[in-house]
Amino acid sequence: MSSDLPGEAPDVPAERVTPVRVEEEMEQSYIDYAMSVIVGRALPSAKDGLKPVQRRILYAMHEAGITSRAGHRKSSNIVGDTMGNYHPHGDSAIYDALARMAQDFSLRYPLIDGQGNFGSVDGDPPAAMRYTEARMAPIAESMLADIEKDTVDFEGNYDDRLTEPTVLPAAVPNLLLNGASGIAVGMSTNIPPHNLGEVVDAAIELIDDPDCTVMDLMEHVKGPDFPTGANIVGREGIVDAYQTGRGKLRVRAELEVDEDERQIIITELPYQENKARRIERIADDVNDGRIEGISDIRDESDREGIRVVIDLKRGANADVVRNQLLEHHLERTFSIISLALVDGQPRVLNLKEMLEQFVQHRRNVVRRRSQYELDEAEDRAHILEGRLQALENVDDVVELIRNSEDRDAARAALQEAYDFSERQSDHIVRMQLGSLTSLEAAELEDEYEKVSDEIERLETILGDESELLGVIKDELRDVKDEFDDERRTSIVEDYGNVTREDLIPEEEMVVVLTQEDYVKRMPLSAFDPQHRGGKGIIGARLKDGDRVSKAFQASTHDYLLCFTDQGQVHKLKTYELPEMGRTARGRSAVNILKLDRDEQVTAIVNADELDEEEFLTMATRGGYIKRTPVTAFDNILSTGIRAVKLEEGDELVDVAVTDGSGDAIIGTRDGMTIRFDETEARSMGRSARGVNAIKLQGDDEVVGLVSTTDGDKSLLTVTWHGYGKRTPLSEYRVQSRYGKGLIDIKTNERNGPVVALETVAPDDDLVIMSEKGQIMRTHAHEVSEQGRNTMGVRVMKLDDDWVASVDVFSPGDGADDDADVDDADDADDAVGVDEAVGVDDADEE
Template identity: 45%
Template sequence: MADEQNPQLPLGDGGNGDIGPGAANILPINVEEEMRRSYLDYSMSVIIGRALPDVRDGFKPVHRRILYTMHEMGLQYNKKYTKCAKVVGQAMGQYHPHGDSAIYDALVRLAQPFSMRYPLVDGQGNFGSVDGDPPAAMRYTECRMMRVAGELLADIDQETVDFVPNYDESTYEPSVLPTRIPNLIINGANGIAVGMATNIPPHNLTEVVNAAIEMVNNPHAGLAEVLKHVQGPDFPTGGFIYGRSGIAQAYKTGRGRFLMRAKCAIENLTQGRQAIIVSEIPYQVNKNTLIKRIAELVNDKTIDDISDVRDESDRDGMRIVIELKRGAEPQIVLNQLYKHTQMQESFSMIFLAVVNGQPRELSLPDAIRHFIDHRIDVVRRRTAFLLRKAREREHILIGYQIALDHLDQVIRIIRGSNSRADARENLFQFFSGKTITVGDQALKGVTLDPAKYAIDPATLIAPTLTLSYRQIDAILELQLYRLTQLSIDELLKELADVRDRIAEYESILASEKKLRSVIVKELEAIRKDYGDERRTEIIDEAAELKLEDLIADEQVAVTVSHQGYLKRTPISTYRQQRRGGQGRTGMKTRDEDFVSQLIVESTHAYLLCFTNTGRVYWLKVYEIPDVGAAGKGKSIQSLLSLQPGETVRTILGVRNLEEEGKYIFFATRNGTVKKTPLKDFSNVMSRGIIAIGLDEEDELVGARITDGKQIVFLATHEGMAIRFDEEDVRSMGRPARGVRGIELGKNDYVVGIAVTPKERKNENGVSCPCLILSVTENGYGKRTDVDEYRLQSRGGKGVINVKTTARNGKVSSIQLVDETSELMIISQYGKIIRIDTKTIREAGRSTQGVKLLTLEEDDKVAAAVVIPPEEAKQEQENGTLLQ
């Protein structure tokens, strides 16, 4: 960048040509390139050096360094415990220059039996719990390695792996552990790096080792052979894996999803009362949080059939007791718990590990194959190391053998030498065939025959056998008791044994098959010592038992109060009375509350609940509580996720939401109408969806199910009505606002909608009358044939429906009836009457009607609903209808 005063001068020039100190070392860089390079370096550092495990030993650097530190400190499984603080300090000071809390957290996880399928650290003290309790501070806890951890470090001192300088190059650490067990697979791993993550589930050691043995013997084995041995993940907390579908695909691609479930049993407490006993929970689920969640569901009335939840876990195992109410169905409660709690949890597998310094997603066979390749490398390097050591020992033992064959000369030379160095040189010269002088005596050197000592002449430096200085040093250090005949025999026997081992090592290095057989034997020993039974059981998916399966398919009356209380009651509860009767109490309400809606439907039907704001919610009739005829019911807010200010206006019963050729026809308060295909509402969503778009100050009045070719009837509060062909209204999508249905007068609004077929004929082809029953606020009503209302085009003003006066009041509602219909009328104060509609006089359009229900002075009609004729007929046959 140039100076602002003189663009030709470099930065730091004061204008006189002088450049500030150090300015000559400033280099211009591109910030974008520097950020890209630095972030890439950081990303790779996190990926390789912190977050992802190595495919060979399954460890991140911190875990590898912790175990190597414990190995150096001699904390084997059969040694005494040592303070965790000491291990953490040693690991941090020598190998892992990060925070002590990070190291201690990693050490704690290695010791937790609910986190690790095969724990590697034996902890003494508080190392946390499945309830989420934190571990004690590192100064209080002690640790040592588990026996299985020793298999991860076996042969590490035999040049089996590469050692690299530590962070300050003061010592060396292993780049990988020479593990004998496939730790990555049996213990799993999880970690989040930059732009990638890994989440490997734990597996059963016996199954994985069996699969590894299969692949060692058959290098071309694939997923099919592996799946013969590996059933699926095996979690330390047990439980179930629900469903086998997807396991093979997950192991093939390295990505998949497993559904975990708690292990439960049903116990009988007392007569009629049962309890669900949870003995195992899904992996990585907090037991205490699970119990709190169940309690919340009970308090929120989401699950009604639970009376108590308590934790009875102890040192013998987990035991969560969920007591059920009398008569509750345990399987249904279990299904609800699976749905709403972590008793059912998914595990998303991402089999990502570092392979040759690069992160790679692996299939299960690839992961096992990389472990086998690592074992081949370790065994080959170990064999080469042992071969070298055996040859070195053979070299010393041959020197002993030669010395023992010439023992008298050796003793004479040593006694006649002035010093150790003099004796060393005299022995070397003597066994080189040269004549030497010891004191005043001359000794003729010897020439040795290689064949006598079974030495390959090709390995000799000189043509004839001579002793090396290493052999001579060993002879000089030979203790006198080794000169006994017994010791001489032992030396010769050791030499034979060493030569046998050399031959064995050479054969292993020369034969791939033999090397693989060594690996198989070691894997079999691992399986024998550490193999165990599966803890997680894999079960097939089964059709869940739903509440619907236990509910009888019958007609019920569903009532909704003005303040949102909902209940269902068998319609047989209400006895039929004569016209003008006093009725009976159908719902106990508060003084300020009243019944606003009533609908009759099957218990197995869907209820499409349309609200005043134009939204629709779904509800199964059987989900509504049956609390008896006089019960208050349940708040609709606990059954539907209504938005603030929403009230349910229309409830339609539907058995098949996918039925073709069916429509929902809407009518709004301001006279707008619209029809939408029924299948547009088949995607059931608990939060509800928009059913019709509404203008401001408009709201939904009613909705009906049609076949798209019916006649629509709209009635208004002031006693007007219009009748038009449904085909005048084209089909529209859910968010559409619709078209004008009726032109309203001042202060008038739509109160009801009815639909009638164009052809009204019975089974015998005889024309059937279709009547509109209009009910007014003061309990009056009349029946009028729909043909009395002339067919018009939609959008007109309509004709008179009811002559409204102070005596009968404004129109409250309308219903479509025939000669077999029965009517239920409900008042705002909760009075209900059931009437045979044929007892109501048929009248023309411009009449006031007759009294249907005797009301108190300030009571009004809230709703009127027609009972299906087949239900009324069935009750009559059962003798439940009273005249």
């Protein structure tokens, strides 16, 4: 029964109504919409690196003959063809994509050769499409090369009136060359541009060695190469992006300081930076007083490049102004998300996977092209064979054709008489008499020989994978020869935030680490020197169960190499550690040093004081020693790198800087020492275990390592209960490596085991820290000088506490060196005998 009320829909038969759940229908409809946006508009293909609108623009220009050798055509004409035939989504979207492909500040290798105003780095929009003209750039033609040879699949356009390629043949790895950016539903992509020569070399490396790693490919691809140049700060973001497909880069402007003219000149800006807006914001900060020292800003940029001149006020510190500009305006973060479509599905790809997609695509393209060319060559050879056979029997063939009633009869007679195919006989019947000359016959034979050679070549390519890959490599080299250019973006080492460092005063600090991975730094000036035997003052208030594992002295601007008991080494600036008061516990070190669970720092080396000719010499608890050149530690990742290979149960306990001309002295927990020429431990790589240094007796273990070439210094030994002594180095005779050593100090019930060994001069200062957080600073000459095999004197008075760490530094920090503290009342127990323990000159590794 139908309704008679106006405006109401007619009744629908019940069998045509399908009940659905609203949430299910909404979910499915949203998924369909999302996938349509993802696949059809927002994300590039991993094969040719193009979004659908870009691919359709280039194909429409190809079909219209608007190549790099043709004249420029009105952009509105190109947009109209693309919209009418392939991309029915509005002219503004098409023109925006066309304009971006013509911008040399957006694409590293523009695909469109534009004529007219296509926008600027100042954020100016392109002129209307009726005012601009365009044609394909030469490199874009390589994207479409051989498309007519059945190299890619075609599909119907939006109304099935025409066909369009699903992907372009792409003789260049465009996904990496020009990058991509786009926002889909629930996901986005942001792939930076790269240098063509580097990417081509990496692709060839992948073809030659399919098992190569991302790090192997990074030997060729140094990092993104932005069209606007500038600098990438540090390599960790690059490594993350290339290994995982995601990473963050710090991109910094290129600028120089002209001290004579009192100017800072900006010549390159970070990628996708709006120059005019950036200058305006710098001026706002100058007017508001957030940046001081600038008197004027001028934009002197022209077609040759960017040039922004910043005049400095008289007396302004150029470095401070420069660093303020970098911190607030001229450095930005570029987030990389390498998301692309792989067989219609969005995937985050690492560097190797992106190159693999391109190489596989080219493998298919070259195979299909070779098959197409082979079919054509075989077809031509078939015709030529017929013509040559006809020429051999030219008189009979002419007579047979002349006696035939019509063409059909002639073709049939030829097929019967000479076993010609239908196509051969048809071609012979249509031959002109002029082609029967001897010259024509010679030309036919030459052509047939060439076609036969071509067939043989193509069959070899199709039958031999290595030949096919060789063709791909040759074509990549041709592309490199034609389009390669110099890198524009430099990669500079990341030495931390320069502005922050310059604003932090250089000051000596005490850094404290605990077993529970708490860390902090405190000014050394907060700890006045005391006479030996004092209790010190509180240096850290620890939570229950925690104890100090390491304390050391360093300047705020020092680069530190932090070695852990598990054989890893990390690198950081002292000022990156949180500065806190003496009674503070500290802050978790997990996000600063990125240590594993139960991993502890056992040695610190000041990287600023290292020389390329020096070595880092390491000692393990199990008695091994290893020397490694400092150059092996140039590139340390944020997660650290391996410094030494350890046997199961062994730990790294100490690291010393050596130059190959001194002696190594190793001390053990039970008070034994051994001194030998450091060259007895040959130089090794980071992954080596090392060689035996000392024969340990019973459950004894190594606790320290020092290196010395200075005969005026003494060996300082400190024990667990706070006792210690200085002994002239001359009392430790040089032995062969891997002996039992000599007795250094008595480790009886009073002293406890040895905790630390250091070489000291009389005017050095000591920083001693207990496990419960007490810190004492004292002069080295306060600790009396005694012989070997003595008990030492009280260095630090401990109450139900134990020494955790000892560090040595030269005075002159501005702290009070004349503190008045009562002397300790412990007598100098300098008794004992020079008792040498037997030495065995073993040399096992």
